Amino acid sequence: MNPSVAQAAAPAAEPVARRPSLVGRTRPGLGEALAEIGVPEKERRMRVGQLWNWIYHYGVRDFQEMTTIGKGLRAQLAERFSLDLPEVTAEQVSSDGTRKWLLRMPPAGPRDRGAEIECVYIPEVDRGTLCVSSQVGCTLTCTFCHTGTQRLVRNLTTEEIVAQLMVARERLGDFPNRTPPEGAFVPGDGGRFVSNIVFMGMGEPLYNFDGVRDAIAVISDDQGLSLGRRRITVSTSGVVPQIGPLGDEMGTMLAISLHAVRDDLRNELVPLNRKYPIKDLLEACRTYPGLSNAKRITFEYVMLKGVNDSDAEARELVRLLKGIPAKINLIPFNPWPGTRYECSDWERIERFSEIVFKAGYASPVRTPRGRDILAACGQLKSETEKLSARARLMLEQGEAETAAAAH
Ligand code: SAH
Ligand code: SF4
16 A cells, blocks of 8 residues: 655745744753743742643643733743744655654754654554654664664754654644644544654664653653653663663663674674673663563564574573563564665564563564554664765765764
């Protein structure tokens, strides 16, 4: 089946002075905005609460709709700030209901053209999962991952991370009392809006620790977007020193991109393994704060034909994870142009999963979703060529600051 593709109009020329958006800001960030327009300190807390409610609970896009705030203050806010969301430059709908949005972030400064990132919504029977990005590109170079080949890398800001959820909720008609925008997809069964978030889009979330932490604070706040921390999963390729702090400061679910059971192979697939080998990684997992049978770590394992998919490796995987409350997620490799890997045969994946299952682990094989729109989670790749071209252009024009390494 052909996916339907809605291409939004080409972005207009850059406006000269853009009013900064309040959408995506933390509570202290909103406090600062109020301070900027002279709201007295003793009033700020109450005003932040009001703004918070309008922005995150109701999703309003116009200060005039904030009826609990006096007209004067509304006008002051509107003069200095906006409630803009990133522009949706393309929306693709897969035949299986998966939706992919290409978002263009507002430029951070006069010389920044604004990053483009993708996020993907995957509706399932019992949940709706939004796969979000934490960086533009990735400084790590996992050999099977297309994001790792991208040259333009920067951390997304807290606002840019939160904005991905705001756009999804708006496009899905998921704010109370708001008329969804034209073309929005409103799930008919009431239960398939965004209920879960996975940081499995572009980038290594633990290399953007503060940005991700603050975004999670906004997303999980029960007065606003209200997505519980148990419904948020941060996936890491294994930044060992940040795993403990992730549990302490964010309290989310943890996913580890393991992909190999021996250091020599993992060094090749996930080069960060040279710095933090499997033993250290698993030790950090064992001591992950809050770990219990109800709060298990997900181990992701991409199935690469003839590389990491033997019976012996399945058995070794089970042995390695002994004692760690774990789930194992087998991911069929999603090939991209120029890759040297192939996806394991289906029979091989089944056999591997059987060994894991017999050892007592639920081992769902992540069904490839949205393949017709190249939207597999962790594989947000279709725009990467374009971004590389942009990166080259920017570098040529001496705008290297926008391509600064993320860490
Ligand atoms: N950087 C983080 C999160 C983003 S990647 C991490 O590596 O965990 C999210 C998941 O998608 C990871 O498990 C990653 O290994 C996987 N992935 C990347 N490229 C893939 C591909 N081509 N096919 C299948 N899974 C892939
Ligand atoms: Fe980066 Fe994750 Fe891709 Fe590795 S798998 S290059 S850490 S995004």
